[in-house]
Amino acid sequence: MSPAPAVKTLLIDGKDVSASGDQTILGAARENGISIPTLCHLDGLTEVGACRLCLVELKGSTRLQPACVMLVEEGMEVTTHTPRLQKYRRMILELLFAERNHVCSVCVANNMCELQDQAEAHGITHVRFPYRSPSLPVDASHERFALDHNRCILCTRCVRVCNEIEGAHTWDLLGRGVNSLLISDLHEPWGESDTCTSCGKCVQVCPTGALFDKSKVGGKVRKNPDFLSYLNEMREGLR
Amino acid sequence: MTFEELEQIATDARAAKETFPRALNVCVAAGCLSLHSDAIKSALEKEVRRRGANCRVAGTGCMGLCSLGPLVTREPDGHLLKNVAESDAPEIVAKLNSAMPERLLYSRDQPFFQRQTAIVLENSGRIDPEKIEEYIAAYGYQALLHALTDLTPAQIVQEVSKSGLRGRGGAGYPTGLKWGTVAKTIGTTKYVICNADEGDPGAFMDRSVLESDPHRVLEGMIVAGYAVGANLGYIYVRAEYPLAIKRLQVAIRDARRLGFLGSQICNTKFSFDIEIRIGGGAFVCGEETALIASIEGRRGTPRPRPPFPAQSGLWEMPTLINNVESFANIPTILRRGGEWYASLGTNKSKGTKVFALCGKVRNVGLIEVPMGTPLRQIIFDIGGGVPEGHRFKAVQTGGPSGGCIPEQFLDLPVDYESLKEVGSIMGSGGMIVMDDSACMVNVARYFMEFCMSESCGKCIPCRAGTAQMFELLTRMTNGTAKLNDLDLLEELCDMVSSTSLCGLGQSAPNPVLSTLRYFREEYMEHIVRKHCRAGVCECNKLAEVSA
Numbered sequence: 096m097s098p099a100p101a102v103k104t105l106l107i108d109g110k111d112v113s114a115s116g117d118q119t120i121l122g123a124a125r126e127n128g129i130s131i132p133t134l135c136h137l138d139g140l141t142e143v144g145a146c147r148l149c150l151v152e153l154k155g156s157t158r159l160q161p162a163c164v165m166l167v168e169e170g171m172e173v174t175t176h177t178p179r180l181q182k183y184r185r186m187i188l189e190l191l192f193a194e195r196n197h198v199c200s201v202c203v204a205n206n207m208c209e210l211q212d213q214a215e216a217h218g219i220t221h222v223r224f225p226y227r228s229p230s231l232p233v234d235a236s237h238e239r240f241a242l243d244h245n246r247c248i249l250c251t252r253c254v255r256v257c258n259e260i261e262g263a264h265t266w267d268l269l270g271r272g273v274n275s276l277l278i279s280d281l282h283e284p285w286g287e288s289d290t291c292t293s294c295g296k297c298v299q300v301c302p303t304g305a306l307f308d309k310s311k312v313g314g315k316v317r318k319n320p321d322f323l324s325y326l327n328e329m330r331e332g333l334r
Numbered sequence: 335m336t337f338e339e340l341e342q343i344a345t346d347a348r349a350a351k352e353t354f355p356r357a358l359n360v361c362v363a364a365g366c367l368s369l370h371s372d373a374i375k376s377a378l379e380k381e382v383r384r385r386g387a388n389c390r391v392a393g394t395g396c397m398g399l400c401s402l403g404p405l406v407t408r409e410p411d412g413h414l415l416k417n418v419a420e421s422d423a424p425e426i427v428a429k430l431n432s433a434m435p436e437r438l439l440y441s442r443d444q445p446f447f448q449r450q451t452a453i454v455l456e457n458s459g460r461i462d463p464e465k466i467e468e469y470i471a472a473y474g475y476q477a478l479l480h481a482l483t484d485l486t487p488a489q490i491v492q493e494v495s496k497s498g499l500r501g502r503g504g505a506g507y508p509t510g511l512k513w514g515t516v517a518k519t520i521g522t523t524k525y526v527i528c529n530a531d532e533g534d535p536g537a538f539m540d541r542s543v544l545e546s547d548p549h550r551v552l553e554g555m556i557v558a559g560y561a562v563g564a565n566l567g568y569i570y571v572r573a574e575y576p577l578a579i580k581r582l583q584v585a586i587r588d589a590r591r592l593g594f595l596g597s598q599i600c601n602t603k604f605s606f607d608i609e610i611r612i613g614g615g616a617f618v619c620g621e622e623t624a625l626i627a628s629i630e631g632r633r634g635t636p637r638p639r640p641p642f643p644a645q646s647g648l649w650e651m652p653t654l655i656n657n658v659e660s661f662a663n664i665p666t667i668l669r670r671g672g673e674w675y676a677s678l679g680t681n682k683s684k685g686t687k688v689f690a691l692c693g694k695v696r697n698v699g700l701i702e703v704p705m706g707t708p709l710r711q712i713i714f715d716i717g718g719g720v721p722e723g724h725r726f727k728a729v730q731t732g733g734p735s736g737g738c739i740p741e742q743f744l745d746l747p748v749d750y751e752s753l754k755e756v757g758s759i760m761g762s763g764g765m766i767v768m769d770d771s772a773c774m775v776n777v778a779r780y781f782m783e784f785c786m787s788e789s790c791g792k793c794i795p796c797r798a799g800t801a802q803m804f805e806l807l808t809r810m811t812n813g814t815a816k817l818n819d820l821d822l823l824e825e826l827c828d829m830v831s832s833t834s835l836c837g838l839g840q841s842a843p844n845p846v847l848s849t850l851r852y853f854r855e856e857y858m859e860h861i862v863r864k865h866c867r868a869g870v871c872e873c874n875k876l877a878e879v880s881a
Contacts, residue, residue, distance in 0.1 A: 144638040190798035273801045275791035
């Protein structure tokens with residue numbers, strides 16, 4: 096067994112903090128009540144350092160570092176909320192909103208969305224960048240769940256939870272750059288996936304409304320197509 | 335293999351060459367080959383046979399002056415023949431012992447050749463890249479034997495450090511320091527990787543080296559393996575280089591045959607082998623962590639560093655990863671000494687650098703100059719300047735990660751620091767010369783499109799940011815931009831370069847930033863007057879309609 100990692104002391108936002116040597120800046124900060132925004136991070140999954148919201152400033156370095164992967168070091172001085180960082184975070188969120196079709200008012204995850212929460216927390220009232228408005232499909236072939244690419248931010252939490260926790264590796268990415276697309280198996284409809292166990296973990300970890308449970312969408316609204324007697328009578332040939 | 339055996343192979347190879355009083359070397363690297371130099375070689379062979387001439391016809395690597403290809407060199411007088419056609423074969427063979435016709439001759443006294451210093455390219459165009467014996471005759475594998483029998487791994491690292499060699503892939507990290515780090519990292523299994531995923535537009539240095547002198551790279555890698563304690567090396571070469579791959583395969587096979595690869599190399603305890611991995615066409619796989627992911631069979635996306643590959647690289651083992659040109663310098667450094675190498679170049683950038691000179695310049699081709707050579711000398715003396723009727727405007731170095739350098743900096747000595755100071759980078763060595771027919775906004779847009787389509791999509795700033803910058807630049811070129819868009823563009827440049835995960839995103843705004851720095855008035859003309867002075871952008875049509 097390897098020896099326990101040494102304890103390090105460091106400064107986060109002017110606060111003296113101690114952490115174990117294998118802890119990330121993010122872990123140490125949260126343990127001490129300092130919040131750093133994240134989107135792709137989820138406790139228990141491997142870190143990818145992709146969303147760049149958790150970037151922090153380190154004294155003595157011009158390069159910003161992702162708090163989710165950067166390990167603590169003795170004597171480190173971390174700043175988590177400078178005007179520069181906040182500006183970048185707002186821009187990153189703006190870029191996400193402009194990238195696909197995020198329309199909160201008609202989204203299944205309205206009020207339960209981490210992207211929306213982050214936007215609110217960062218005071219985003221509008222997006223300055225041109226909306227790209229791509230034409231993206233919805234995969235509703237699975238009997239219980241659905242995938243709406245328009246709301247996907249490519250954080251890959253679903254990919255990781257499916258691979259690392261469920262062990263199915265149903266999800267992966269296709270293509271690159273802005274054309275990246277979440278796919279199940281070898282780009283087959285989700286409902287036809289051989290590997291999907293329908294465990295629903297991906298739906299639970301999705302930060303937005305991209306992956307959702309169909310029964311939780313229309314389920315609450317009871318529809319009554321028979322309420323117009325006129326239609327019933329027409330169907331039955333009574334008129 | 336001993337020094338005596340090596341010397342014997344060299345002597346035999348030289349003797350075999352000398353049985354012919356004359357030789358015709360035909361360039362069969364990709365540039366000339368695309369002009370069917372293989373047919374010229376067959377025509378020359380046929381003609382030699384027909385006349386019973388006592389002449390040897392051989393295929394060699396790149397001779398440098400690609401724009402005048404197909405090229406043929408006549409030995410032993412070294413006369414260079416340009417624009418050779420199949421129909422010239424009878425005349426060339428007939429005049430083997432007399433003066434060649436003027437129309438074919440290109441004098442080696444021209445500055446193109448005189449101003450160059452060849453280290454990496456010393457054998458390029460002189461030896462047959464598919465014959466290991468010819469490489470040995472040109473002192474090949476002596477450095478390896480010297481390293482394995484006379485030097486300790488630490489001494490090799492010291493020698494490389496002493497040479498001052500810096501990473502030729504573009505970032506310029508001291509090679510000796512990198513080797514030392516990997517050598518000192520504790521681990522039973524280590525790897526050496528050669529990055530041959532050259533992808534910058536306008537860059538063909540690594541391809542030419544691999545096509546013209548593959549053994550040089552292999553020798554550098556084997557020495558590196560011995561120095562850092564690795565037993566397996568990978569060459570990651572892009573699939574778009576089929577000829578380089580073929581020649582590497584031949585070279586690896588021949589090196590195994592003579593015992594330079596395999597177990598107990600040259601009767602020492604050291605074993606090393608090299609495998610080729612072929613890239614699938616993603617530019618981002620030139621980034622070291624993405625390259626490693628690709629070799630491991632995963633999606634080629636970068637991961638945050640640290641840990642650096644020197645500590646945790648391929649399969650989480652300590653990994654040395656260097657560029658083709660870095661490895662190609664090693665045999666000469668060991669043969670002639672680190673101090674000798676350090677005597678070339680500038681204070682902080684030692685040795686020579688290979689550049690692929692292209693664009694609006696007379697002599698398009700592959701050149702090698704000492705570090706610190708002024709840009710003016712490269713473009714106007716060696717390159718022969720911009721063709722008639724046009725004026726030099728800027729030179730683009732470093733590909734999509736680099737920038738455009740305007741005329742006022744032409745006397746700048748080319749090294750890592752000075753290029754950075756003026757907003758560009760050394761990069762891997764692509765050098766694109768632009769004249770007044772180039773629109774700088776359009777150039778920036780071109781490179782942004784490249785970065786956008788080559789972004790892996792992992793981190794948001796690069797994925798969505800490059801797409802937004804491309805959209806804003808497109809508005810400028812098609813005349814729909816507003817002044818506000820310029821502010822947005824500059825904000826995005828700052829943000830994408832500060833927050834992106836890997837070098838691709840961090841440097842993607844460079845072409846925009848450098849053109850904004852030196853050609854801001856062109857941006858303003860596009861936005862305010864809907865006018866493109868070079869006449870290449872769509873916005874001019876709009877201006878005509880409204881006028």
